[in-house]
Amino acid sequence: MVSAGERVVLGVEGLSVGTARTPLLHDVSFSIERGERVGLIGESGSGKSLTALAVMGLLPEGLSATGDVRLSGRSPARRNLLGVGEREMARLRGDSMSMVFQEPMTALNPTMRVGDQVAEVMLLHRTQPSRAAVRRRVVELLERVDLPDPANLARSYPHELSGGQRQRVVLAIALANDPALLICDEPTTALDVTVQATVLDLVVRGVQERDAAMLFITHDLGVVATVCERVLVMYGGRIVEAGPVREVFTDPRHRYTQGLVAASDLTGAEGRREHAALPTIPGSVPPAGAFPDGCVFRSRCTHATEVCATLPPWTPRGEHPAGAAAYGYSCFHPAGGRGEGDD
Amino acid sequence: MTDAAVELRRVSREFRRRRTSLLTPAPVVHAVRDVTATIARGERFGIVGESGSGKSTLLRLVCGLDRPTAGEVVVDGRPVHDQPPRRLGWLRERLQLVFQDPMSSLDPRMRVRDIVAEPLVAQGRHAGKRERVAELLERVGLSADAADRYPHQFSGGQRQRISVARALAPGPDILVADEPVSALDVSVRAQVLNLIDEVVDGFDLTLIFVSHDLSVVRHVCDRVAVMQRGEFVEVAPTEQLFSAPEHPYTRSLLAAVPDLQQALAGRSAQDLAAGVDTEG
Known part of the structure; x- marks a missing residue:
């Protein structure tokens, strides 16, 4: 019997990150199950x-994290990753969890052949029985990410590859040890649209084949809607709304989500807006630490009132298998939408 | 004054790369090839x-920051392509x-x-x-x-x-x-x-x-x-x-754009990639 809890790969509870003076992330909670693709926008x-780096244990110096982060990869989640120390984290990174970064040039070592870089992650974690097996697996992995002539390409250096090819190599490295959790941080932002389309396809296929959990970070709503089933909306270091992609994007509750969806929609539902002014969110994102108390969005929100000076409680929107934190919002003046009284 | 703000007449710009061998001519990159267009006021x-x-x-060619290797760039009826920077004050x-x-x-x-x-x-x-x-x-x-x-x-x-x-x-x-x-x-x-x-x-x-x-x-x-x-x-x-x-490349570009509405209607990453012409 497999209970819902056993399918959870990543569980984050009350994660807060900050410097000694400035809090940057507040009380972030979410969980991702096996085979689930969750967007973070x-x-x-x-x-x-910052959320991704905290989970991976890669926070820059000077930042500390509190809360509870649990990963059940090869072994069930017994310990809080925030307390296990670097040795244990190094054992997990690249094995049970791995990450694809935005800039494929900086993620790869310029002085090392790409095949060796794919091999490295398997040699370090000793996931293949022999060096020969590692070599075979490298070619297979490069082939799986649709790189042409993988045996030859393995011998090239990163600068000889195009941006899309480099990102495929990074993806091959990330998937080499069949991780339980894959975190993608804006993996296609630096790529052209046609290349982006093929890389997104590879990411989704790679994750599906392994029944892995995925956290996909992006600012492009079209990309999230294409890749993910569920989405977390973040603003000012808090998750302000969460839920299934369709519900959140067609019927947003939090005023920030509403503004974001409206501002992203350049064409309008029925074709092009004829030079009509686009809906905007007034102002711009404040610098870290300068977000208002209470509702983080109230300094830019047109609906804000005095009550917004206190922190809005999380309002669950409906039943969701991943729990109350997976489907809801925190706003005192939620946007109405179609189902007014569905709670 | 003409009705055209900018006219491009068969504009090309080639860059010569460093030669890689003594026996072969230096490779040429055709950055802009034979572009003709009229942009109306x-x-x-x-x-x-x-x-x-x-x-x-x-x-860069339109702005007079670079000169074409062939063709003409005309802004407001005046040539830009053959002028030195000091005569482009206007x-x-x-x-x-x-x-x-x-x-x-x-x-x-x-x-x-x-x-x-x-x-x-x-x-x-x-x-x-x-x-x-x-x-x-x-x-x-x-x-x-x-x-x-x-x-x-x-x-x-x-x-x-x-x-x-x-x-x-x-x-x-x-x-x-x-x-x-x-x-x-x-x-x-x-x-x-x-x-x-x-x-x-x-x-x-x-x-x-x-x-x-x-x-x-x-x-x-x-x-x-x-x-x-x-x-x-x-x-x-x-x-x-x-x-x-009309052009296959335009179609493939359009097909690759992840659109929110279409994604909500069920268009997956696989569908996006399927529309892309892989020869590029």
């Missing part, structure tokens, strides 16, 4: 990447 | 293409640019006042500078006290407003925008697109808008040219291009 400076 | 002309397609090279009054990266295109050591006034100073127009700067800042939605501050004190969207103010300073007829919103967040992108829309309308400008983002171009432009490997493979009125693309 928000504008730059909202804390998306 | 008051038109909003878009150029889309992926990286390496020659968009920026073409733009072009700097007529045509101004907004760049992609609002951080690197503003001098961090100059106050906003001086940044916006610089095109005027460069042309020796010192009279009424201060008033003009204040007027421009107000026009782009910045407060008057912004003039005393430095670029780093502004957010990306505000910096792009400063860039627009600077571009408007000499009173140009043509505004060239090179990926002006690619570096911006979604909510700020809408603000800057609205601003560009407003000034193009308000000052009766001709707009040349370069972007890799098809949905942005669709929103902004009347007519769009699709560029691939240095060539215009398709030029058509915006709606026609998006509803009935």
Whole structure:
């Protein structure tokens, strides 16, 4: 018998990150099950990447994290990853969990052949029985990400490859040890649209084949809707809304999500807006630490009132197998939408 | 004066690369090949293409920042392609640019006042500078006290407003925008697109808008040219291009854009990739 809890790969509870003075992430909670693809969206400076780095144990110096992060990969989640120390984290990274970064040039070592870089992650974690097996697996992995002539390509250096090819190599490295959790941080933002389409396809296929959990960070709503089933909306270091992609994007409750969806929609539902002014969110994202108390969005929100100076409680929107934190919002003046009284 | 703001007549630009062998001639890169187009006064002309397609090279030719190896570039009926920079002073009054990266295109050591006034100073127009700067800042939605501050004190969207103010300073007829919103967040992108829309309308400008983002171009432009490997493979009125693309490359570009509405209707990453022509 497999209970719902056993399918959870990543469980994050009350994660807060900050410097000694400035809190940057507040009380972030979410969980991802096996085979589930979850998007994390928000504008730059909202804390998306910080969340990923905290989970991977890669926070820059000077930042500390509190809360509870549990990963059940090869072994069930017994310990809080925030307390296990670097040795144990190094054992997990690249094995049970791995990450694809935005910039494929900086993610690869420029002085090392790409085949060796794919092999490295398997040699370090000793996931293949022999060096010969590692070599065979490298070619197979490169082939699986649709790279042409993988045996030859393995001998080239990163600068000899195009941006899309490099990102495929990074993806091959990330998937080499069949991780239980794959985190993608804006993996296609630096790529052209046609290349983006093929890389997104490879990411989804790679994750599906392994029944892995995926956290996909992006600011492009079209990409999230294409790749993910569920989405977390982040602003000012808090998750302000969460839910299935369709519900959140067609019927957003939080005023920030509503603004974000409206501002992203350049064409309108029925074709092009004839030079009509686009809906905007007034102002811009404040710098870290300068977000208001209470509702983080109230300094830019047109619906804000005095009550918004206190922190809005999380309002569950409906039943979701992944729990109350997976489907809801935190806003005192939610956007109405179609189902007014569905709670 | 003619009705054409910008005319491109069979424009090509080749770059010679370093030769790799003594026996073979140096390889030549055809960055722009035989591009012909007429951009009418008051038109909003878009150029889309992926990286390496020659968009920026073409733009440099239009702005007189580079010379074509063949063909003619004519702005307001006057030739640009065969003139040395010192004889292009008139072009700097007529045509101004907004760049992609609002951080690197503003001098961090100059106050906003001086940044916006610089095109005027460069042309020796010192009279009424201060008033003009204040007027421009107000026009782009910045407060008057912004003039005393430095670029780093502004957010990306505000910096792009400063860039627009600077571009408007000499009173140009043509505004060239090179990926002006690619570096911006979604909510700020809408603000800057609205601003560009407003000034193009308000000052009766001709707009040349370069972007890799098809949905942005669709929103902004009347007519769009699709560029691939240095060539215009398709030029058509915006709606026609998006509803009935003729060239296979245009179709493959359009198919690859992850669209929110279509994704919600069930279009998966596999469907996106399936529409892409893999020979590119």
